[in-house]
Amino acid sequence: MTILFYILGYLAVVGFICLAYTKIKSYLAASPLHARWELYPVPHEGSEKTSYGGSFMEEKDWWTKPRHVSHWGDLKALLIEVLALHATLEHNPRLWIRTYPFHVGMYLLMGGTIIVLLSAIAQLCGLDPHGGFMIFVGNVINAVSLVGTLCFIGGGTALVLRRMNDEGLRKYTTPEHYFNLLVFVLFGILGLAAWAVNPSYFELARTFIYNLITFNFAAQTSTLFSLQLLVGFFLLIWIPMTHMGHLFMKYFTYHDIRWGDEPTNYSDRNKQKIADALKYNVTWSADHIAGDGKPKTWVDVATTNPAAPKNED
Secondary structure, eight states: OHHHHHHHHHHHHHHHHHHHHHHHHHHHHHOOOOOOOOOSOOGGGOHHHHTTTOOGGGSTTGGGSOOOOOHHHHHHHHHHHHHHOHHHHHHOHHHHHHHHHHHHHHHHHHHHHHHHHHHHHHHHTTOOTTSHHHHHHHHHHHHHHHHHHHHHHHHHHHHHHHHHHOHHHHTTOOHHHHHHHHHHHHHHHHHHHHHHHSSOHHHHHHHHHHHHHHTOOOOOSOHHHHHHHHHHHHHHHHGGGSGGGHHHHHHHIIIIIISOOOOGGGOHHHHHHHHHHTTSEEOOOOTTTTOTTSOEEHHHHHTSOTTSOOOOO
């Protein structure tokens, strides 16, 4: 059973990476050319134009000039949205006070996991696991774990109650939404319990990760921590398969969709997407499409005048 437990850990990590990669790859390969949102300011225009909501297209003969994109502007706006949930705060503050603690808990535990991983690697490289520096890191992680699990429990519970009691939100809530939130709440409860009954949550986490990377299949010393890990393994596999995949897809939904304003003449990729889309079949019979109920391509539609008299047989 101990070996099986570690195998589940390996499978969860590999599964998350593979599923996330597959989702990103399928999006990049299969997504059609997006319609322009025409929402300004667009952060990659740079501070000069974003200050008043301008665009490079307002410049004379813009299509003859090289385009300058501010990647720092994109990154800054994305970080503000991810770390502060700025859009939710601005448009729905009552939801923000519930979802922000939940996301803070996620960020704290994700960041804590990275630090624990680095600590395990440092131990592997010869750093004394009981030295002063590791004790300091352990105290930090123990505090982060406590705050993170409390945020998970409080924020997740508040979101469940919000979905149950808000008439507008309830209409768009599915059983999956409740299930996802309650699994995170369970993860937080188990983590809080493991934190409370063990001398050092950091030691539990570092030892487990150290055993993972050294293939040392030692038995776990905490049942509650083991249960939390099992729930965590499930979440790693579950997240990429659900709408919670926005964890890693947000870059694309913002950068490629919301802020996507690249003209066709600047992008060979967009030109190819348009060429491919024109080959799709159209069978609509509406007069303004001139499909006539017969198989046609969009090239046929685009080159046909729907107002022209039709030939009678």
